[in-house]
Amino acid sequence: xxxxxxxxxxxxxxxxxxxGALAAPHARADVAPLRIGYIxxxxxxxxxxxxxxxxxxxxxxxxxxALDDTNTTGxxxxxxxxxIDVPVRKGADLPAALDKLVGQGxxxxxxxxxxxxxxxxxxxxxxxxxxxxxxxxxxxxxRQQDCRGNLIHVAPTRSMLxxxxxxxxxxxxxxxxxxxxxxxxxxxxxxxxxxxxxxRFGAKxxxxxxxxxxxxxxxxxxxxxxxxxxxxxxxxxxPDYDVLIAADENEVFAGxxxxxxxxxxxxxxxxxxxxxxxxxxxxxxxxxxxxxxxxRLFNRRMMPLDMQAWTGIRMIGEAATRSGSTDPERxxxxxxxxxxxxAAYKGQLLTLRDWDLQLRQPILLSDGRTVVSISxxxxxxxxxxELDTLxxxxxxxxxxxx
Amino acid sequence: MTLRxxxxxxxxxxxxxxxxxxxxxxxxxxxxxxxxxxxxxxxxLALLALPVQAHALTAYVSNERDNTISVIDxxxxxxxxxxxxxxxxxxxALTPDGKFLLVCASDDxxxxxxxxxxxxxxxxxxxxxDPETFALGKSGNPLFVSNENDEMVxxxxxxxxxxxxxxxxxxxxxxxxxxxxGKIVVNTSETTNMAHFxxxxxxxxxxxxxxxxRPRIAEFKHDGSELWVSSELGGTVSTIDPVKHVVRxxxxxxxxxxxxEAIQPVxxxxxxxxxxxxxxxxxxxRVAVVNAKTDEVEKYLLVGQRVWQMAFTPDEKYLLVTNGxxxxxxxxDVASRKVIKSIQVGRLPWGVVVSAQ
Numbered sequence: 114x115x116x117x118x119x120x121x122x123x124x125x126x127x128x129x130x131x132x133g134a135l136a137a138p139h140a141r142a143d144v145a146p147l148r149i150g151y152i153x154x155x156x157x158x159x160x161x162x163x164x165x166x167x168x169x170x171x172x173x174x175x176x177x178x179a180l181d182d183t184n185t186t187g188x189x190x191x192x193x194x195x196x197i198d199v200p201v202r203k204g205a206d207l208p209a210a211l212d213k214l215v216g217q218g219x220x221x222x223x224x225x226x227x228x229x230x231x232x233x234x235x236x237x238x239x240x241x242x243x244x245x246x247x248x249x250x251x252x253x254x255x256r257q258q259d260c261r262g263n264l265i266h267v268a269p270t271r272s273m274l275x276x277x278x279x280x281x282x283x284x285x286x287x288x289x290x291x292x293x294x295x296x297x298x299x300x301x302x303x304x305x306x307x308x309x310x311x312x313r314f315g316a317k318x319x320x321x322x323x324x325x326x327x328x329x330x331x332x333x334x335x336x337x338x339x340x341x342x343x344x345x346x347x348x349x350x351x352p353d354y355d356v357l358i359a360a361d362e363n364e365v366f367a368g369x370x371x372x373x374x375x376x377x378x379x380x381x382x383x384x385x386x387x388x389x390x391x392x393x394x395x396x397x398x399x400x401x402x403x404x405x406x407x408x409r410l411f412n413r414r415m416m417p418l419d420m421q422a423w424t425g426i427r428m429i430g431e432a433a434t435r436s437g438s439t440d441p442e443r444x445x446x447x448x449x450x451x452x453x454x455x456a457a458y459k460g461q462l463l464t465l466r467d468w469d470l471q472l473r474q475p476i477l478l479s480d481g482r483t484v485v486s487i488s489x490x491x492x493x494x495x496x497x498x499e500l501d502t503l504x505x506x507x508x509x510x511x512x513x514x515x
Numbered sequence: 516m517t518l519r520x521x522x523x524x525x526x527x528x529x530x531x532x533x534x535x536x537x538x539x540x541x542x543x544x545x546x547x548x549x550x551x552x553x554x555x556x557x558x559x560l561a562l563l564a565l566p567v568q569a570h571a572l573t574a575y576v577s578n579e580r581d582n583t584i585s586v587i588d589x590x591x592x593x594x595x596x597x598x599x600x601x602x603x604x605x606x607x608a609l610t611p612d613g614k615f616l617l618v619c620a621s622d623d624x625x626x627x628x629x630x631x632x633x634x635x636x637x638x639x640x641x642x643x644x645d646p647e648t649f650a651l652g653k654s655g656n657p658l659f660v661s662n663e664n665d666e667m668v669x670x671x672x673x674x675x676x677x678x679x680x681x682x683x684x685x686x687x688x689x690x691x692x693x694x695x696x697g698k699i700v701v702n703t704s705e706t707t708n709m710a711h712f713x714x715x716x717x718x719x720x721x722x723x724x725x726x727x728x729r730p731r732i733a734e735f736k737h738d739g740s741e742l743w744v745s746s747e748l749g750g751t752v753s754t755i756d757p758v759k760h761v762v763r764x765x766x767x768x769x770x771x772x773x774x775x776e777a778i779q780p781v782x783x784x785x786x787x788x789x790x791x792x793x794x795x796x797x798x799x800x801r802v803a804v805v806n807a808k809t810d811e812v813e814k815y816l817l818v819g820q821r822v823w824q825m826a827f828t829p830d831e832k833y834l835l836v837t838n839g840x841x842x843x844x845x846x847x848d849v850a851s852r853k854v855i856k857s858i859q860v861g862r863l864p865w866g867v868v869v870s871a872q
Contacts, residue, residue: 182686185666186707189685189723399705399729402687405645405664434708434725456706456728456748461776499774 146193147439149429150214151176151422152234153225156203159331161368172225172248173198174411175419176426178403181410183430192433196426201226208237215241220441223425225418228252235261244445246425249418252302253505256469260512265448266471267425271306273504274388277476277488278358278381279310280502284490287355288316291378293347293370295361296325303360307382314493319352326365344373351376358382385480388488391420392479397487400458424457424472431455460487466501469512473500572828573870574835575616576844577604578861584618585844585860586634587835589828589869592846592856598634601627606648607866610673611655616868619646619660626660626671631870640676643669647689648866652715653697659713661688661702668702670718680718684711692733692742694757703730703744710744710755722760726753734783736807745780745794752780752794754810766810768796768803782825784834786849793834793847795822802836802845804852816854818845829871837864 157167170177180196187193197217199210207230214222222238223246224231231250238245239261247255247266255261256270269277282288290311294304304321311318324347348357348370357374359367359382367383379385393404393414403423407415432444432453447453449470454462459475466473478486489499501507572589582604586596601620608617609631616629619642626640626649642649645664652659657679658671668688670680685704692701693715700713703726710733712722727749734743735757742755752766768778779797785807786792792805798821804814819838826835827849834847837860844864846856 182706185686186709189707189709190725399663399687402645402663402705406686454728454748456708460748462728462748498776 144191144193145218145439146195147221147429147433147441147444148195148197148217148219149180149426150197150199150211150217150219150222151225152199152201152207152210152214152222154203154227154230155200158363161331161364165364168413170411171416172418172422174407174413175415175421175423176223178407178410178419179423179426179430182406183426183433186430186434190434190437192439194426194430194433194439207233211237211241211243215243220244221246221429221444223248223422225249225422228255231255231264232259232261235264239263242441244441246428248421248425253306256471256505257511260469260514262470262514264470265428265465266469267421267428269390269474269476270471270504271303272309273471273474274476275303275306275310276313276503277388278386278478279307279314279316280488280490280493281386281478281486282356282381283314283316284492287379289352289354289356290316290318291348291351291354291357292318292321293357293359293361293366294321294323295359295363295365295367295383296323297363297365299362300360303362303383307358307360319354322347322351324361324366326363331364340369341373344369345375348373349375354378356381357385359384386478386485387481388476389479390417390424390474390476391415392417392477392481392484394479394483395458395477397484398458398460403458420457424455424463427457428453428455428472461500464498464500466507468507468510468514469505470514471504473498473503475500476503574826574828574844575607575609575868575870576835576837576860576864577607577618577866578863579603579605579839579865580863581861582620583861584616584629585864587844587858587860589833592858594858594860596634597861598629600629600636601625605865606646606660607868608649608651609868609870610651613871617649617651617658619648621645621647621663626658638676640671640673641669641678642671643667643678643681648691650691650693650700652693653695659691659693659700659702661691663687663689666704668700668713682713682718682720684713684720685709685723690730690732690734690744692735694735694742695737695739699757701733701735701742701744703733705729705731705747708746710742710753712757712760724753724755724760724762726755726762727751727765731781732783734785736785736789737787738789740789743783743785743792745783747779747781747797750775750778750780752783752805764810766794766805766812768794768799768812768815770796770799770801770815773799781823782836784825784827786827786831791849793825793836795825795836797821797823798840800838802834802847814852816847816852818847818854819843819857824866826867826869828869835867835869837867839863839865 225248228250245264251271253270357380361367361383370380371385432447436447454464463474476488489502493502495502574587576585584598585594588595602622604618606619618627626642628638630637642660643662646660647663649660656673660669668682684702685707687705689705690703702711709723714721726744727746729748730744731747732745742757744753753762754764778799782795784793792807794803801815820840822836824837836845844858848855
């Protein structure tokens, strides 16, 4: 079995998923496979760059790779893992989707859903003893007033992302920010995160502007002529500033800002220098190997959501390996214990904040071509771990886990 | 290229010994060179037999970023030559006869053979994709290469340069160690987090031992009684019973003023008597001196930045360690357990090996 493990593992796992079948290639008669559900939205907002167009397997590809990596270890210790992919459309009945997974013996469900969907599922999951792993929703509220004892977060919060960028800008001494905010509620939340970061790390927002979504499509033939005119106007007349920060989660305007601002200033946030969990150019700490495995299997580059899904699966796999069990209760206990840590190509083990079940993690700052820096930045000290300089720390939390 | 050409082609600011050799050669280029040199060595002038090994001890350092090998004269304690090699050189070793230097050119998917006498690349071995590091069998053959991208260990017959086997191990194979009796080769896998024991005769994985996160280097004690495996992210070294295939103990490291996350063990070296181990601690910028009988850490030596790999001089007087981020090699005096020198090399120095000649 060992001699053919790798080849079979790769083809077998992917084949299993495509066929929608449940039997894994390694399944031993005596050990039941651990099944992991994955409920993911198929609703993706349009992107500004043609290079960033949504792919149907966004996130899923990362989960498949992690499943494969985990099954390689599992084969050595008699554990097998399976993924049940549940793509959902807008307005889908999420509790019904969850019920179906319960019927298949699932106790871990990863979610790629917006905040409302995550909350709905978390409350429905409780009755079934299911633990959710939030891969995508960055809302601080889910780790604060709306935190749940059965809801683990791999996705970083908006405040973690904003803090990661802010630390770097402060390290650069680019402390005067022009903040341009989109017109969606998520943009307001992101802007609030930047305001909080500015206050925490000693930056100053010299002015805020709003860029409203007036509808229309993102890319248009010869649209470039208009954006060349519009962006200087949008950024004209600001007080002197060092860096423009865009809060635009829905890709309405931020992507048009770099090189088009009225003043010659760098852009960061939702375009330019972006805080992300992963970048296809990240090569540190063995990252190159992960990138290569990913491209080889999926013929595309690995995106942040893929990394978040990879990490979610690997957390379960790592807990199973270390605890020597696939019993869900033991896995959850291990993941929540101080012994838990997951290696995810970030140069240190990622651990779980016990006060809100948020995964601690370094944040990459990417210009889309290279990793410019990785936060936390040197000099931002913390009494427990520097990773807790990103986001809401224990003394500030409003979370009461139940 | 004759011996004489090589000597005369050496760059001009040379250590005294080499300059003397140049002079000697200019005068007496005869077939009796070998005998002359032996006589002269006895007379106090070192090592004439092979001019480029004219240094009493020579260290070779692979510079991952520069695509070069730095050649260090350990008498002068400085880099005396830089050899251009393939892309992303990492793992580096000498053949047991000391004649060839083997270098993993990871991004060229090959292992290059460098003739130590001429410092020319004289051949390549079919290493498989992305070779990171390797180990030679006890007789100098075969070569076991970890293919980081391919989840394999490739076994190569060195004389014929043929692939004998490709052995699947775990995800991201890294460290390779051959047991002192030559019967077992151990490969660590960074994402599977195991040490895989491979039977050299059958090429089968016979045991797998789970260790802490991201295992990097495996190293046997010289008497074969124990295998140590460093876990870079776990921050520990596991001491493993190579017969029962179980972890006996985990060695932890604590350095005042440093966060636990910054302590990332990589390189491991045992003194020949197996009483002392040195463990390179990566971004902690320190090498731990460990009592290999009691597994207690006795001292931490401050070296350069991001220390990974290490090599003893054959007499074990010095231990050389590569500091990736400060582009230098620290020289540790083994007896006094002190860092005595730092030698500038190329960018991102990765591996180091010392020539016995």
